[in-house]
Amino acid sequence: ATTELELRFKRHLKANYRHFIEHYTDANEVQRLALAKACAVLDFILEEKETYPGTKLKLYKDLSPILKEMDLQYIPHNYLRLKEKVEILETTDHAIPEIIRLPRLGNDNAEVYNDPVVFGWAMNLRANGANFTDMHIIRQIWEACERTGRRKPSARWFGQKIFEQAETDFLTAQKRYGSSKKANVHKSYIPFKDAFYAGDCWEVDATRVNIIAHATEDEKGNKIERHLMVIVVRDVMSGDVLGYDFTHAENHASFVRAMKMAVQTAGYLPYELVTDRFPGHNTEQIKRLFERLEAMGTIVTLSHNAKQKAGIERWFGTFQNTVLMGSKYYYGEGITSTRLTAHRSPEYIAQLKKESKKAGFDVVAAYTECETLIEQWRDIKYSYYSRKHANLHKTPKELHKESEKPNVIFTNRQQVAMLFDLKKEVTVRNNGQFHLEIHGVKFYYQIAVENYEAIAKTHNKRVIVSYDLDDLSSVFLWKAHGNLLVSICEAEELKQIVKYGPGKDLGRIAQQKARERQIETLKESNLDEYTAAANEEELLLGIHTNKQKANAFEDYYHSVNIPLKKVSGSDIVPDDFDENSYLKERNY
Structure with a gap:
């Protein structure tokens, strides 16, 4: 319940605090109000102390909890400290506003440490790529101050003047964090539109498939456990995975297989192909492939920057969270992930390894599992998992199929063979x-x-x-x-012909002999064409004439086009002369 003292105190506070506001013109509005109320507290004590019943400390003790409850600032809540303030007023000639002041008002001790050399040391260490902690920088500077005879600033000074300043982050963050993800928020970015048509751009990248290791053998036949990697070719516009290849180690051969599958699936070459400098990108086979792709009209872009192919980098995470997580062989995200759902428990993984080993989980089973998961993702509607595309009720495969493809280079079987x-x-x-x-x-x-x-x-x-x-x-x-x-x-395959036994194939033997006769006939005909020019004398042999050679020569003779040569001036006609101008010439 509210006491009589509390009622009197609040009435006095409300009626008198305004008398003290004019003494605090150097403070802001909030501070002036709080300082004026603190002055009113001391004014109330001076009025009540002589008439308040009880001991000399009773008023201070009764008033202390009221001050705490009201959370008044710039006035001590402890009854002894409060009594000290009143005693100063009674024993000196100070007025109340002179002892109720803003803390540290006029204190310029922090400015004393505003040494530009020390400031420079701190900024230099903060911009260092070693990414030192705040306290390490402070200790290093303190030691430097001791060596050079400079005064040491307080640890709080570093926070107020350097570490907590927005400008410090602005100036030093990129050098401090380098190319890591933490530096991204301190860099500018360029907003880009996605590809407008299917085939405008394909992105190629590789990653480990996060399912448990499978049993296999190394080159020497020793039993080992290995993880699968997948090389993915993804269309930027539709997001469809057109080609992929599973391998134990990324190389030029796996890249070619993935690209071949993509081209065979899509039936065309993209306008642009973006990939990183994967292992084997500088081999002769890949250099030839890229040159042939460019000769056919595809732009090939090699980049070490993950942002250049951000779509496929992000797709790996989406694939993990949407499909791969549903596989019982999935062991979790990469070791750097900090999400709560990033990893299976150690006990779960140990039990899973035990069961998979017992079930004979080998490279074929791992390949089948991964292939099934990718094909499953291709048939999932975007609205199933994406809040951004909640109204897009189509699968990546459908989007790719339905999209126009005005910028692609359509291919045939022969061109695919030449490339891949x-x-x-x-x-x-x-x-x-x-x-x-x-x-x-x-x-x-x-x-x-x-x-x-x-x-x-x-x-x-x-x-x-x-x-x-x-x-x-x-x-x-x-x-x-x-x-x-x-x-x-x-060239077509010529399967070996069975010559002996009840299964002998005499019909195919006859076909091959017929082919041989056709070629011999064409040889003779071709040879006759070349020798016909030398058979002119056959026309002079009378009854001994070889009719075939004579006819060949006549055909040759009639097929030869002899160019007609013009004499000098044959291209000039009478109309080219101007009679009047010709007669006026003196040199005729």
Whole structure:
């Protein structure tokens, strides 16, 4: 309940604090009000102390909890400290406003330590990439002050004058944090629009798939455990994962396989391809691939900056949180992640490893699991997991399929083979036949009779053959032109013919002999064309004339176009002369 003393005190405070406001013109509005109320407290005590019943301390003791409850500032709440203030008024000639002042008013001790050299030391250490703690910097400067005879500023001075100042962060943060994520908020950024059409840009990157290690063998046959990595080719506009390849170590071969899958899936080459300097980016195979892509019209951009392909970097996190987390083999995010849901518990992972080992979780099982998860993500609608795209009820695959593609370079099977298939140099012999030896197995090929010109021009010549291990039924022949390839023709596989036993295939033998006869006929015809010019004498042999050679010469003769030569001045006509001007000339 409110006491009589509290009522009298509050009435006195309300009625008299305004008399003291005029003494605090150097303070702000809030401070002036608080200082004036503190003065009114002392004024109240001076009026009450002589008539208040009890001991001399009773008034101070009764008033102390009231001051605490009202939380009055600039006046001590402790009854003894409060009594000391009153005693100063009684024993000196000070007025009340003279002893109720702002704390540290006029105290310039902090300014004494405003040494520009010390300030420079502190700023230099704060901008250091070693990223020292505040106290380490302070201790280093204190030691420097002792060595140089300078006065040491207080630890609080460093906070007020340097560490807590916005300008300090503005000037030093980028050097302090370098290229780490913490420096990003201190840099400018450029807002970019996403790609407008599918195929405007593809991004390629690799990362470890965060599922537990699987059992496999190393090159020497020793049993080991390894994690899968995935190389992903992602369309920027739709977000669709068009191509991917799983491997134990990122290299140029895995990059080519992922790109080949993307081109085969999409049916085109993108306007621009963005990738990082992955292991193998400087090999001859990749240099040739990039040169061929650029020759076909694709812009290839290599960058070490993750922001250059921010979309695919962010996609890895989205894939983990949306799909990968649902896999029982998922072990959590990277070790640097600080999210509460970033990692499975150690006990869970230990039990999972035990169960997977018992179930024979090998490279095939790991590959199948990862492939299933990526294909699952391609069929998830954006509205299923994205608040930003809550009204977009389409999957990445659907977006890519439905989008216009005005800027892409559509490809055919031959162009895909030229870019991505494996290559081997062979010699064409035996009327357009050759063989490839792949993993110790021979595959035989022959050029079709319809490509007789290619058979003739590649006979006993070294050519480049491109082949796909997933489909060896046909291959393509190429001629090297720098790092580019010039197409020659296609060759079909010639499967070995069964010659003996009940399964012998005499029909295919007859087909091959017929092909041989066709080529021989074309050879004779071609040779006759070249020798026809030398058969003029056949027309003079009478009854001994070889009709075939004579006809060949006549065909040759009638097909030759003999250019007509003009005599001097034959291009001038009478109309070109001006009779009057011609007669006026004196030199005629």
